[in-house]
Amino acid sequence: MTLRIQVQQQDFSVxxxxxxxxxxxxxxxxxTFTGLVRELAEAELLGMTLEHYPGMTEQALTQIATEAQQRWQLGAVSIIHRIGTLLPNEQIVFVGVASAHRAAGFAAGEFIMDYLKNRAPFWKKEHTSSGEYWVAAKVSDQAALKRWE
Structure with a gap:
């Protein structure tokens, strides 16, 4: 399996x-999956700041991709996650998986995103028209992990 893990400030080309x-x-x-900065229902989103734990983040992403490879027969896997300040509609994350068959590719991509949202050490601060705040973990993201058990 070819594995590509990138944590970076610069944008990427899908x-x-x-x-x-x-x-x-x-x-x-x-x-492939590409996550974007999206508007909020509660207040106007001006932007967000993403922080991470250097070294530990890349290790966590590698472990997630390796576990996906153990569950499904995969070719190349690519995970790119941006950090720094991002504006609405900018790209945040890219997950790409090559596999022999589509079912494995779709399952592995969802698995990687579910685990990335819960296990990779990223912190998100949203800047809104009402103020700034750190985003707490979502119950729905944590519940998504249960389907992989």
């Missing part, structure tokens, strides 16, 4: 990432 994932002729599926 098209370039897709091209890297599709290089293995044994893989008949490439599944």
């Amino acid at each position: 098209a370039s990432e897709y091209e890297l994932l599709r290089q293995d002729a044994r893989c008949g599926a490439v599944v």
Whole structure:
């Protein structure tokens, strides 16, 4: 399995990432997910700041990708997560998985995102028209892990 883990401030190209994932002729599926900064229902979102624990974050992402590879037969896996201050509609995260068949690709992509949201040491502060606050873990994100047990 080719594994690519990036934690970075700069934006990324989904098209370039897709091209890297599709290089293995044994893989008949490439599944990608791109997360964006989205508006909030409660207040106007001006932006968000994402922080991480350097070294530990990359290790956690590698462990998540490795566990996905153990559950499904995968080719390349790519995880990119941005840090720093981001504005509404900017890209935050990219997860890409190449696999022999689509079912494994979709399952592995969802697994990686569910575990990333719960197990990778990232912290998010939202800047809104009503003030700034750190975002707490969501019960729905934690509940999503139960389906993988």
